[in-house]
Structure formats: C-alpha cells, structure tokens
Amino acid sequence: MDDLEDYAEQQHQLDANNPLIVKKEITDQTDFESETDPYFAFVPTYLDGGNGIDNGVKELMTNILGEYIAYKDNRKLCLGVIGSGNRNFNEQYCLTARRYASDYGFEMIDDYELRGNSTDCKRIYENMAGRI
Numbered sequence: 001m002d003d004l005e006d007y008a009e010q011q012h013q014l015d016a017n018n019p020l021i022v023k024k025e026i027t028d029q030t031d032f033e034s035e036t037d038p039y040f041a042f043v044p045t046y047l048d049g050g051n052g053i054d055n056g057v058k059e060l061m062t063n064i065l066g067e068y069i070a071y072k073d074n075r076k077l078c079l080g081v082i083g084s085g086n087r088n089f090n091e092q093y094c095l096t097a098r099r100y101a102s103d104y105g106f107e108m109i110d111d112y113e114l115r116g117n118s119t120d121c122k123r124i125y126e127n128m129a130g131r132i
C-alpha cells in the first residue's frame, strides 16, 4: 500500500490528471463513520479454520474491515476490492476479498501475492485510476 501511494504520487507529479491515493487503515481502534467519497478496499486473507467452501470461514484480523464496509451506506461507495494472499492456499486464494465482493455487491478488481511487487503496483494503480 505504501508503494502504491508513492507510485501514485510520482504519476501525479508527471501528470496532474493522474489521481493520488490516500490510505486509510481500518483497525480495531478506528471510529466508524460514513464514507463520503468513493474508495477502494484492500484486504488480505488470513483464515483460522474453515476453508470457506464447505465448512464455513473464520477470518483473522480482517473482520473489522468487513464491519466497516457494512456500516451504514459505506458499501455503496466502494468501487471495488483488491485482494492479497498466497496461491499456496489454492481455492482459498484471496477468499476474503472474493467474499466481500459477493457479500457487499461490488467487484474484486485485482489481486496480488504476499506483499506484491512493482509490476503489481503499476497494474493495480492503472486499474484503479481507470475506475475513478
């Protein structure tokens, strides 16, 4: 995410039409509020038990983001979710992002593995910029 903010800053300096990206982290300390501007959600998948396919799903750490998106009308302003995960999890790869997309009614627009790399950063930025 920090790399994405830096990349957006560079692109914005090259051409002011390129959007900046401002990060807002949702944690257990976050006061819930109604979002007023369109946004993208980034969510990794950390599961503790349940494969999400035939025996449910238990999220670690990310529940709070799901609750924030579900708060009042916040889901309506979400332009899409970007998932991260590890392909070693096979069918569970980026499952939380895929669940949020289907539960809250927006698209999963991209994904990346682990911490992502510069190719992911550029592709995701262009993908987001094209949807603003």
Ligand SMILES: Cc1cc2nc3c(=O)[nH]c(=O)nc-3n(C[C@H](O)[C@H](O)[C@H](O)COP(=O)(O)O)c2cc1C
Binding pocket: 044, 045, 046, 047, 048, 084, 085, 086, 087, 089, 092, 093, 094, 095, 113, 114, 115
């Ligand atoms: C306990 C645990 C459970 C995980 N479960 C999944 C999973 O179900 N699906 C998936 O795609 N990645 C899973 N991952 C991989 C993480 O999503 C991946 O490590 C993360 O996207 C990279 O971010 P990080 O550097 O903050 O760990 C899991 C990782 C941990 C530690």
